Amino acid sequence: MRAHPAGPLHGAFAPPPSAGTPPADLGALDERVWPRSARRVDGELHLGGTPVTELARVHGTPLFVLDEDDFRGRAADFATAFTGADVHYASKAFLCGQVARWIAEDGLHLDACSGNELALALAAGFPAERIALHGNNKSPVELQLAVDAGIGRIVVDSFDEIDRLVPIAEASGRAVPVLIRATVGIEAHTHEFIATAHEDQKFGFSLATGDALTAAVRVIREPALHLAGLHSHIGSQIFDTAGFEAAAHRVVGLMGQVHQATGEVLGELNLGGGFGIAYLPDDDPVPPDDVARRLRTVVAAECAALDLPVPRLAVEPGRAIAGPGTVTLYEIGTIKPVRLGSGGQGAPQVRNYVSVDGGMSDNIRTALYDASYTCVLANRTSDAPPALCRVVGKHCESGDVLVRDLWLPSDVRAGDLLAVAATGAYCWSMASNYNYLLKPAVVAARDGGTTVIVRRQTLADVFALDAVLADVPAPSPAIDQPAPELPVGARS
Ligand SMILES: Cc1ncc(COP(=O)(O)O)c(C=O)c1O
Numbered sequence: 001m002r003a004h005p006a007g008p009l010h011g012a013f014a015p016p017p018s019a020g021t022p023p024a025d026l027g028a029l030d031e032r033v034w035p036r037s038a039r040r041v042d043g044e045l046h047l048g049g050t051p052v053t054e055l056a057r058v059h060g061t062p063l064f065v066l067d068e069d070d071f072r073g074r075a076a077d078f079a080t081a082f083t084g085a086d087v088h089y090a091s092k093a094f095l096c097g098q099v100a101r102w103i104a105e106d107g108l109h110l111d112a113c114s115g116n117e118l119a120l121a122l123a124a125g126f127p128a129e130r131i132a133l134h135g136n137n138k139s140p141v142e143l144q145l146a147v148d149a150g151i152g153r154i155v156v157d158s159f160d161e162i163d164r165l166v167p168i169a170e171a172s173g174r175a176v177p178v179l180i181r182a183t184v185g186i187e188a189h190t191h192e193f194i195a196t197a198h199e200d201q202k203f204g205f206s207l208a209t210g211d212a213l214t215a216a217v218r219v220i221r222e223p224a225l226h227l228a229g230l231h232s233h234i235g236s237q238i239f240d241t242a243g244f245e246a247a248a249h250r251v252v253g254l255m256g257q258v259h260q261a262t263g264e265v266l267g268e269l270n271l272g273g274g275f276g277i278a279y280l281p282d283d284d285p286v287p288p289d290d291v292a293r294r295l296r297t298v299v300a301a302e303c304a305a306l307d308l309p310v311p312r313l314a315v316e317p318g319r320a321i322a323g324p325g326t327v328t329l330y331e332i333g334t335i336k337p338v339r340l341g342s343g344g345q346g347a348p349q350v351r352n353y354v355s356v357d358g359g360m361s362d363n364i365r366t367a368l369y370d371a372s373y374t375c376v377l378a379n380r381t382s383d384a385p386p387a388l389c390r391v392v393g394k395h396c397e398s399g400d401v402l403v404r405d406l407w408l409p410s411d412v413r414a415g416d417l418l419a420v421a422a423t424g425a426y427c428w429s430m431a432s433n434y435n436y437l438l439k440p441a442v443v444a445a446r447d448g449g450t451t452v453i454v455r456r457q458t459l460a461d462v463f464a465l466d467a468v469l470a471d472v473p474a475p476s477p478a479i480d481q482p483a484p485e486l487p488v489g490a491r492s
């Protein structure tokens, strides 16, 4: 951290009425939101046993700090809750070689949704037979890679894909195992952009129009393919299990239709992912045990009603494994109290814009989905009165917001560290180089030590892609990243 002059917020103005009341303890770490290892020691946040000032000094900011025991613990919780079923980690939430190895070692399966996710998992040594490949527009090259590798399942998403897959499967000389992804017509209670089972969207075969049944019959009659079962995924960040239960009901109904039409009894039912996590203390996710119990109950009842054997279940949690255990550390820079006017009543209102050294390039979710996050002053606690703040990034975009409204101590200042909770899913994996900001490092923290599992991108990495700059030496370390760029795998 660099030294900065103190710049206390202007707490004298009234906050906007939407602000609510500040919490009693602004530095509290609610266990529903923070990683399992998060603690304050002498006021400072420690993650995996390492103080955040140490993490920032050694690795720089912005920095993704992944609590290894939390990540693996949540994977294990799902595996235990779904004993006798298959848990596929949805790697789109966050994937790197180390994560692929943990998931492999811990006995889970892996959901890849592009040829490159698949290639990365294979390169890390992930067993091909435990991988399922998703995607609404798989290219022939991706399908070829999957077939050549002998992956466990291809989740077929369109008639075009069947046409593309058949010749590849025929040439392989094996019956390639596939699932049919059915669109079950459920309106999941989540953001429109992450709901995936209503009719009007790009994924899957509609159950209502009969396309799902047609696709299943076609695959069954295709000697180069083996229809192992059906798949449904209704969306993401869902708290209410009713949607999953309704989906299970409908997709078991489709199993019944397939049985009637062809005599085939399908052995597998993959009910997708989407299990919500707490971003805020009020969020109330359903524990894996409860999800498992409810899904098993519905599937058993539906199968009994249709006189079908209970298929092997599979689920695909991504966020619920990767999300809660990771925190993003940022350094505060500019603080700007902006007067909003009073609307003619009382004291003028103010919004305190607290800018950090990352933003929508490392967490697009607030801008894209209006997602809610919480954060704390991490390097110290403070007794200063609360000030309502908006935490923003440094991009040239007014929508570059990380945390829309939250209370921070009014003495936060440049050089302080902010920790944003629950950023493990869909933040690093959706990161960009907008404004040529560099993708942050990811470090795994455990037992007082850290390992760089993804190193920070450098300007040299970016120059190397550029026709004019490929041979021009880049400033190193990059101008806005004064911390040393530690090699990947470095343990400190
Ligand atoms: C097919 C499929 N499976 C699993 C997931 C993982 O979702 P989540 O991270 O919400 O568990 C997704 C993403 O929504 C998906 O599209």
Ligand SMILES: N[C@@H](CCCC[NH3+])C(=O)O
Residues within 6 Å of the ligand: 092, 194, 236, 237, 365, 369, 425, 426
């Ligand atoms: N990227 C979304 C979830 C999409 C999951 C994949 N279908 C999010 O951040 O919430």
